[in-house]
Amino acid sequence: MGDRMPNSSLRRSAWPRFLRGPGQRLVGVFALFILLPGAFLGVFALRVLRQESQLARQRTRESLERTAEEIGRDLDTEFRRWNDAVRSAASLERPLDVNSFPEIVGQVFSEPGGGVFLSISDKRLEVFPPGALLYVSRSPAPAQTAPSRPPAGLAEAESLEIARKNYPRAIRAYRNLLDSAAAGSQPLILQRLARTLRKAGRLEEAAGAYRDLRRLGAVWIGGLPSDLIAQAELCSLASERGDTADLAQEAMAFYRDLAMGKWLLDKPRYLYYSDLGRTWCRDSRVEAGEFNSLRATERRRLALSRAAEDFLNDPRTVLPGEDIAYLAFRNTDPFAAVLVSADVLGSRWRPRIFSTRGEDLEAVLYAADGSAVFGSSPPATPPFAVTRDLRIDDTPWLLQIWPGRPEAIYADIRQKRTLSLTMLGFVTVLLAFGSYLTVRIVRRELEIARLRADFVSTVSHEFRSPLTGIRQLGGMLLDGRVTDPEKQRGYFKMIVQESDRLSRLVENILDFSRMEEGRREYRFEPLDPSPWLRTLVADFVTEIAANGAAVEADIQDGLPPISADKEALGSAVRNLLDNAVKYSPGSKTVWLDASAEGDVVKISVRDKGVGISELDRKRIFDRFYRAEGEISKRIKGAGLGLSLVKHVVTAHGGTVECQSRVGEGSIFTIRLPAVPVRGGE
Numbered sequence: 001m002g003d004r005m006p007n008s009s010l011r012r013s014a015w016p017r018f019l020r021g022p023g024q025r026l027v028g029v030f031a032l033f034i035l036l037p038g039a040f041l042g043v044f045a046l047r048v049l050r051q052e053s054q055l056a057r058q059r060t061r062e063s064l065e066r067t068a069e070e071i072g073r074d075l076d077t078e079f080r081r082w083n084d085a086v087r088s089a090a091s092l093e094r095p096l097d098v099n100s101f102p103e104i105v106g107q108v109f110s111e112p113g114g115g116v117f118l119s120i121s122d123k124r125l126e127v128f129p130p131g132a133l134l135y136v137s138r139s140p141a142p143a144q145t146a147p148s149r150p151p152a153g154l155a156e157a158e159s160l161e162i163a164r165k166n167y168p169r170a171i172r173a174y175r176n177l178l179d180s181a182a183a184g185s186q187p188l189i190l191q192r193l194a195r196t197l198r199k200a201g202r203l204e205e206a207a208g209a210y211r212d213l214r215r216l217g218a219v220w221i222g223g224l225p226s227d228l229i230a231q232a233e234l235c236s237l238a239s240e241r242g243d244t245a246d247l248a249q250e251a252m253a254f255y256r257d258l259a260m261g262k263w264l265l266d267k268p269r270y271l272y273y274s275d276l277g278r279t280w281c282r283d284s285r286v287e288a289g290e291f292n293s294l295r296a297t298e299r300r301r302l303a304l305s306r307a308a309e310d311f312l313n314d315p316r317t318v319l320p321g322e323d324i325a326y327l328a329f330r331n332t333d334p335f336a337a338v339l340v341s342a343d344v345l346g347s348r349w350r351p352r353i354f355s356t357r358g359e360d361l362e363a364v365l366y367a368a369d370g371s372a373v374f375g376s377s378p379p380a381t382p383p384f385a386v387t388r389d390l391r392i393d394d395t396p397w398l399l400q401i402w403p404g405r406p407e408a409i410y411a412d413i414r415q416k417r418t419l420s421l422t423m424l425g426f427v428t429v430l431l432a433f434g435s436y437l438t439v440r441i442v443r444r445e446l447e448i449a450r451l452r453a454d455f456v457s458t459v460s461h462e463f464r465s466p467l468t469g470i471r472q473l474g475g476m477l478l479d480g481r482v483t484d485p486e487k488q489r490g491y492f493k494m495i496v497q498e499s500d501r502l503s504r505l506v507e508n509i510l511d512f513s514r515m516e517e518g519r520r521e522y523r524f525e526p527l528d529p530s531p532w533l534r535t536l537v538a539d540f541v542t543e544i545a546a547n548g549a550a551v552e553a554d555i556q557d558g559l560p561p562i563s564a565d566k567e568a569l570g571s572a573v574r575n576l577l578d579n580a581v582k583y584s585p586g587s588k589t590v591w592l593d594a595s596a597e598g599d600v601v602k603i604s605v606r607d608k609g610v611g612i613s614e615l616d617r618k619r620i621f622d623r624f625y626r627a628e629g630e631i632s633k634r635i636k637g638a639g640l641g642l643s644l645v646k647h648v649v650t651a652h653g654g655t656v657e658c659q660s661r662v663g664e665g666s667i668f669t670i671r672l673p674a675v676p677v678r679g680g681e
């Protein structure tokens with residue numbers, strides 16, 4: 001064995017022991033077929049993961065593109081519907097009635113500023129519903145007709161009033177005219193009368209006359225409806241009188257009529273009277289709530305009126321406004337158009353066109369001039385935004401859509417990635433753990449293989465020396481070279497001892513192989529430990545006496561009985577004694593103590609030998625294990641004894657432990673449970 005050492009220690013410096021020989025190959029195979037593919041798979045998986053998230057983004061974009069296309073188609077259909085509706089509205093019977101309009105058109109009329117139907121026939125503009133517009137730039141078609149022929153005598157009365165400034169006479173003239181005039185001429189005369197009364201300073205009477213004028217059916221006088229004149233004058237009178245309460249009432253009524261579109265005036269007149277009305281309202285501190293809501297309504301109608309004005313000057317599809325854009329759908333012959341506020345249109349379309357494609361879809365439709373017609377343009381390009389050029393009804397549009405909650409998409413991508421990464425991590429950990437286990441197991445097996453090889457050589461060695469002894473002694477006796485009977489006896493004794501050693505070794509090996517194969521059987525019987533141990537020690541002492549070794553035994557009397565396989569337990573204790581003697585090259589005495597500790601019988605074998613390092617102590621009970629170090633190497637052994645001891649003691653339900661200090665000695669202690677003795681036995 002000694003001749004193998006230098007060689008192996010040389011190689012140890014290059015490779016750890018378990019990697020040598022087959023180990024090295026194994027590591028190579030392991031790296032090639034497990035680690036390399038594992039690393040490759042890991043890199044591949046990470047790439048796939050990155051591609052996966054790119055793919056998810058692309059899928060989102062593609063789905064948005066499809067949605068944009070669908071929205072485009074829907075808008076196209078919607079525009080067609082409107083064009084059809086306008087076509088059929090163009091040929092409606094007169095007078096117009098809201099119920100005869102196609103439903104989609106009729107609906108937009110209900111909101112102030114929502115929409116208006118315009119038609120031109122015989123160069124006259126018709127607006128529906130009445131009141132939808134507050135003014136028009138071209139001359140409106142007043143439904144009311146001014147008196148075609150001034151009543152006789154009016155010129156005379158007017159000359160009294162204007163040229164001669166003889167108000168009392170003028171008043172009388174007007175009053176006379178009023179009594180005799182036809183109903184159609186009455187508003188005109190009443191207006192003149194009221195005016196003259198006012199000039200004459202008869203304010204109360206003037207107010208009365210204006211009130212009468214207001215009550216009469218309206219006719220147009222000098223480009224203004226007579227009731228508008230009456231209401232404005234009543235306000236003016238109240239203001240002149242300083243009668244705030246009256247002014248508040250009159251001003252509010254006046255402004256309400258204006259804002260609700262009672263009169264379709266031309267633009268300068270409307271703006272003038274609207275301004276006047278608001279000034280009176282503010283002067284007389286009318287109720288703010290109603291005034292503000294009227295003001296808002298008026299603004300919407302003004303916006304629509306402006307859009308209509310733009311449209312009539314230059315008919316086109318999109319009419320961008322200050323706040324709201326308007327869309328115009330028109331029919332050429334007869335000329336008719338519907339102007340719809342994008343707001344109203346959007347609020348009707350949105351639910352159908354946009355929201356059906358997912359609650360969180362945002363969209364903006366830009367007109368060719370870049371103004372946002374539906375929806376409001378985002379401050380910055382939102383993530384995943386998709387833009388698409390649309391051509392609807394010969395008009396270019398730009399549609400931009402994007403997911404309202406991109407976080408949800410990001411979260412989804414993240415979640416998938418986390419899941420994949422977790423799985424990858426899990427597989428990696430599993431692979432690492434498997435690799436670790438494999439390396440450990442392989443390492444152990446290699447170690448055992450090595451130990452087994454050592455074992456064979458050691459065992460052969462162990463066999464050789466007793467065999468050589470027996471052969472030499474036997475030979476000498478056979479040759480008759482030894483004649484002294486005393487010497488002969490001595491030689492025979494030595495032959496018996498050597499054979500005993502051999503048979504113990506064979507016994508150990510057989511026990512071990514049975515133990516390895518799980519065939520080791522024990523025959524338990526009640527055993528009185530004290531006398532048994534004494535006999536065992538006495539036998540052992542005789543066997544080793546020749547070496548000059550001694551055992552000092554301290555065995556308590558009357559130890560509790562145990563249940564044991566005498567043979568097996570005997571060989572275990574003997575192994576401990578053997579080791580104690582073997583590993584005490586300096587001191588020839590070893591000690592055996594046996595005592596009771598409660599229900600436990602304790603057998604300790606103690607020596608003052610070489611001792612065992614802490615590292616070795618952990619493994620000396622392993623099969624084939626032999627402590628490292630020169631002393632152990634010099635002392636022969638197969639590394640089986642202690643593993644047999646452990647097996648036997650464990651089979652007896654006991655424990656074995658070792659305490660030791662290098663250079664001071666060791667104590668091996670066996671603890672066995674005592675068994676209650678059954679009566680009679």
Ligand code: ADP
Nearest residue numbers: 579580583620626627632637638639640641642
């Ligand atoms: P071996 O045949 O080598 O003695 P064992 O299984 O009996 O095999 O012992 C295993 C190892 O434990 C030994 O090689 C030795 O290093 C160590 N050993 C066992 N008993 C003692 C002891 N009493 N003193 C020192 N070392 C011991």
